[in-house]
Amino acid sequence: MAWIFIEEVSGAPAVVGLEILSKTRADGATTVLYFGKGSDAAFATLGEFGATDVFHLVPSEGSTGTAAAAAAIADLVGQHNPDAILFGQTYTDRDVAGRLSTRLDRTMISNGIDVSLDGSVGVTTEIFGGSQLVTTMFEGPGPHLVLIRPKSFPAEPSGGGAPTVTAVPLPDAGHAGSARVTGSFVEETEGPKLEEAAVIVAGGRGLGSVEGFELVEKLAAPLKAATGATRAIVDAGWVPYSKQVGQTGKTVKPDVYIACGLSGAMQHLVGMKDSKLIIAINKDEEAPIFAVADLGIVGDVHQVLPKLIEALENR
Amino acid sequence: MKIAVCVKQIPDPASPYQLDPTTHNLVRPTEQVLDDTDRYGVEVGLQIAGETEGTVTLVSMGPSGNLNGIRQALAMGADGAILVDDETLKGSDSLTTAKILAAAMAPESFDIVIAGTESTDGYSGVVPQQIAELLGVPALTYAKKIDVEGSTVRINRQTATGYDTIEAPTPVLVSVTAGVVEPRYPTFKGIMDAKKKPVETKTAADLGVTVTVNQRIALVVPAPSRSGGQVVIDEGTGHEKIIAMLEQAKVI
Ligand SMILES: Cc1cc2nc3c(=O)[nH]c(=O)nc-3n(C[C@H](O)[C@H](O)[C@H](O)COP(=O)(O)OP(=O)(O)OC[C@H]3O[C@@H](n4cnc5c(N)ncnc54)[C@H](O)[C@@H]3O)c2cc1C
Ligand SMILES: Nc1ncnc2c1ncn2[C@@H]1O[C@H](COP(=O)(O)O)[C@@H](O)[C@H]1O
Numbered sequence: 357m358a359w360i361f362i363e364e365v366s367g368a369p370a371v372v373g374l375e376i377l378s379k380t381r382a383d384g385a386t387t388v389l390y391f392g393k394g395s396d397a398a399f400a401t402l403g404e405f406g407a408t409d410v411f412h413l414v415p416s417e418g419s420t421g422t423a424a425a426a427a428a429i430a431d432l433v434g435q436h437n438p439d440a441i442l443f444g445q446t447y448t449d450r451d452v453a454g455r456l457s458t459r460l461d462r463t464m465i466s467n468g469i470d471v472s473l474d475g476s477v478g479v480t481t482e483i484f485g486g487s488q489l490v491t492t493m494f495e496g497p498g499p500h501l502v503l504i505r506p507k508s509f510p511a512e513p514s515g516g517g518a519p520t521v522t523a524v525p526l527p528d529a530g531h532a533g534s535a536r537v538t539g540s541f542v543e544e545t546e547g548p549k550l551e552e553a554a555v556i557v558a559g560g561r562g563l564g565s566v567e568g569f570e571l572v573e574k575l576a577a578p579l580k581a582a583t584g585a586t587r588a589i590v591d592a593g594w595v596p597y598s599k600q601v602g603q604t605g606k607t608v609k610p611d612v613y614i615a616c617g618l619s620g621a622m623q624h625l626v627g628m629k630d631s632k633l634i635i636a637i638n639k640d641e642e643a644p645i646f647a648v649a650d651l652g653i654v655g656d657v658h659q660v661l662p663k664l665i666e667a668l669e670n671r
Numbered sequence: 672m673k674i675a676v677c678v679k680q681i682p683d684p685a686s687p688y689q690l691d692p693t694t695h696n697l698v699r700p701t702e703q704v705l706d707d708t709d710r711y712g713v714e715v716g717l718q719i720a721g722e723t724e725g726t727v728t729l730v731s732m733g734p735s736g737n738l739n740g741i742r743q744a745l746a747m748g749a750d751g752a753i754l755v756d757d758e759t760l761k762g763s764d765s766l767t768t769a770k771i772l773a774a775a776m777a778p779e780s781f782d783i784v785i786a787g788t789e790s791t792d793g794y795s796g797v798v799p800q801q802i803a804e805l806l807g808v809p810a811l812t813y814a815k816k817i818d819v820e821g822s823t824v825r826i827n828r829q830t831a832t833g834y835d836t837i838e839a840p841t842p843v844l845v846s847v848t849a850g851v852v853e854p855r856y857p858t859f860k861g862i863m864d865a866k867k868k869p870v871e872t873k874t875a876a877d878l879g880v881t882v883t884v885n886q887r888i889a890l891v892v893p894a895p896s897r898s899g900g901q902v903v904i905d906e907g908t909g910h911e912k913i914i915a916m917l918e919q920a921k922v923i
Binding site: 422447467482487491493532534542543579597633635655664667 | 764765766767769789795796797799801805807808810811812813815825829830831832833834835836838840842843848883884886887888890893894896897900901903907910911912916920922
């Protein structure tokens, strides 16, 4: 028996949680730890993706709630003894999972891209930029804790009805639970969402400057593409983090990924190498991105992109 | 403020990593560097210490090797380091790492503990949260901006869509993203001073931590690789090749 921890994001279950549930329900893992305000609609969505039982953890107003959630889950584990608890490799999930691992004194495996729950619990992870796959088996007593990367499984509804929901009050976590949320800000980005777009145009440091990123936006417009970025230019403040693709950003699998002036560092590749078609423009013939590109253009983005944009706009 | 910064020495990311074929642990050369990710933590620590007349102590677990990585962080201006170097800790998981680091820090009662959000070679991304729970302190995670006012620490916490402002009273753990500050480069004086700064070495037994292994690598296989396609040098018509491919893919 495994449980799936799902955080509420903008009033709905996090997509990564629904992806995990879609995978695990075949193994009978249909119990969800739901962390957020909750609503009939949110629970109905969980049911549609196969959840039969939901423990509803409600953070108290103004608290981040992560320390208290870990404490509450530890109590539930004591009562029900699940074999495994699966989380998404996301910020809040990491905060809760890390604390839970300490409370339960159980090891955990991060960055899973596949999990097996039949009998013993095994996890597959990618190393060296996704060039090698490692399968690790847990030993000793459970529950075994696993963090699964987004987009590892497709989210597919199974058409289930509303689950049984049990409200779980969160305990006072004392000083550890004293972090408070005082504000929440959304950095608006226009256009198609990275996770959903069929075409993505992504840029890196080779664009030269913030202004250089406008080339990426101009190319994206006629293609109705989402724009993505490397961590280097997110850290440089050219674009918001929500555009970051890679190990610590988003995982994307579009039909076409156009990489402009980015090297293809292994932490970037793990987030996009499963795109159906990859086109890369880089002035360095040796750039690692060419090793995964279906079409590589060795050239200057400031030469190639304006011509490409013009040709597309004139169609 | 008394500040601890978790810093990790790692094999140079510029040289290819290797797995030991029998233990499947990462092969660690004696020549190690400071994980680039931790330069941000060190800088944040130094800035807060500067504003509060505080001190910065580095805390690290792993083979000491020639101490290059630690010396790099000391040269930036940290006051000293605690290093836990122990053969039995080879290939330890995130929880063991956190237990060691927390045990090394506990006696010092730091006001602020700083860590990166994920290490370059391990990237489990949970060591800071595990440390926070072990020390019984709140965790302000994924900080892209930090302010300290009295005994309150405030951060902008990066989220998938923007950021949250969150705060907590000290003692507190903060994990910092790479965008948070611009790390300083060591000065010549800094490099010379670093050689004289105290580095205290401890073992797992000194800290009373017993190492347990609860996982076993069953299989390492090459991933189904995607082969590169054609690479052409742009001679003014590269864009036409791209258009042709986009047409073929039926996206235009
Ligand atoms: C723990 C950890 C997590 C990370 N997570 C991520 C992540 O999620 N996502 C991510 O992207 N990175 C991540 N990174 C960073 C990653 O290692 C690389 O540093 C980053 O991806 C490099 O970005 P870049 O390709 O824009 O820059 P660079 O590597 O500097 O590459 C720039 C490229 O542009 C080319 N170029 C320069 N000028 C031109 C021109 N005029 N025309 C055409 N080409 C040009 C150059 O040849 C070069 O190949 C992570 C790193 C760590 C340690
Ligand atoms: N062996 C270590 N020694 C010191 N700090 C560490 C160690 N491992 C992890 N950390 C800290 O924890 C952060 C996250 O690491 P990880 O959980 O391995 O991704 C790193 O950026 C470091 O600040």
